[in-house]
Amino acid sequence: MSPVPVALGPTNHPVLVDAVARGGAIVAAQADARALVWAGNDPAAFPGDVPETIRWVQLPSAGVEEWFAAGVIQRHPEIVWTSAAGAYAATVAEHAFTMLLAGVRGLPEHLAATTWRQRELFDLVGTLRGSRVGIVGAGGIGRALIPMLASVGATTVAVNRSGRPVHGADETIPADRVDEVFSTVDHVVIAAPATSETQHLVGREQLSRLGSRSWVINVARGSLVDTEALVEVLRDRRIGGAGLDVTDPEPLPDGHPLWELPNAIVTPHDSNPPSLRSPAYAEHVAENVRRFVAGEDLMARVDPVAGY
Numbered sequence: 001m002s003p004v005p006v007a008l009g010p011t012n013h014p015v016l017v018d019a020v021a022r023g024g025a026i027v028a029a030q031a032d033a034r035a036l037v038w039a040g041n042d043p044a045a046f047p048g049d050v051p052e053t054i055r056w057v058q059l060p061s062a063g064v065e066e067w068f069a070a071g072v073i074q075r076h077p078e079i080v081w082t083s084a085a086g087a088y089a090a091t092v093a094e095h096a097f098t099m100l101l102a103g104v105r106g107l108p109e110h111l112a113a114t115t116w117r118q119r120e121l122f123d124l125v126g127t128l129r130g131s132r133v134g135i136v137g138a139g140g141i142g143r144a145l146i147p148m149l150a151s152v153g154a155t156t157v158a159v160n161r162s163g164r165p166v167h168g169a170d171e172t173i174p175a176d177r178v179d180e181v182f183s184t185v186d187h188v189v190i191a192a193p194a195t196s197e198t199q200h201l202v203g204r205e206q207l208s209r210l211g212s213r214s215w216v217i218n219v220a221r222g223s224l225v226d227t228e229a230l231v232e233v234l235r236d237r238r239i240g241g242a243g244l245d246v247t248d249p250e251p252l253p254d255g256h257p258l259w260e261l262p263n264a265i266v267t268p269h270d271s272n273p274p275s276l277r278s279p280a281y282a283e284h285v286a287e288n289v290r291r292f293v294a295g296e297d298l299m300a301r302v303d304p305v306a307g308y
Helices: 014-022 065-069 089-104 107-111 120-122 140-153 174-182 205-207 225-236 273-292
Strands: 004-009 026-027 036-037 054-060 080-082 130-136 156-161 171-174 187-190 215-218 241-244 264-266
Touching: 004 273, 014 026, 014 036, 014 140, 014 273, 036 273, 054 273, 089 107, 089 140, 089 187, 089 215, 089 241, 089 264, 089 273, 130 140, 130 174, 140 156, 156 174, 171 174, 174 205, 174 225, 205 225, 225 241
Parallel strands: 004 026, 004 036, 036 054, 054 080, 130 156, 130 187, 156 171, 187 215, 215 241, 241 264
Antiparallel strands: none
């Protein structure tokens, strides 16, 4: 049997050439290929016409809302699309854990201090040990985060679409009961996909249910959190703080209140930088190519109805 031909785009990046080979296929021109592995992040640059021989397209991003918004996926309903969901989970989970731990320990204000403020800062220093953390969107990132939280003695409530138990979580509830989480946990990590249903998933009502020492961490998309409502509760110290690797708007403009608030940690959507993303994507590609060649189910298959 001849090797399965797989095309790469927009260029034949060496690490992806190697990934295709490790998956048991060969790199070929699009016109001759049965699958297309894409490495570009701009949906507008994706080819308007895809050869009829292409049965599967691998996209490089974990979130695919921009690809839906550009109509790329809808133009080719006959093609199986897969995202990179799960490929970057460990790195992003590590970032979320770092922001949560830093917030609970009061590090933002410690780092900003230019004089000895021990008595003032005592009250900011807390612990994750014995705390209860809600993970809204317990997919790859959430599953990678659970053992990190367990290692410091925190328990977890996982929220997923089905409500089926998530390995390692102390409790799992379905997404249609997500509002219950905010009044029963100490902290919340947002890792759900961005869809019309998750727009402003965390708004004034949800934030009002959190405690005065609660931290909200968002490593999903900025649209899941109502920024105006978040700024209000941070200013009034109604919650402990927020750690944001994603914002709405994004990029976050100079002079935005979130840059100045002492209880906000903002990182510029760099929880998964290129130096870490490329090798992780290559591993994801190698495994999905192997599965495609073997006729097995592909990882991170996109659901055109759900939008992710």
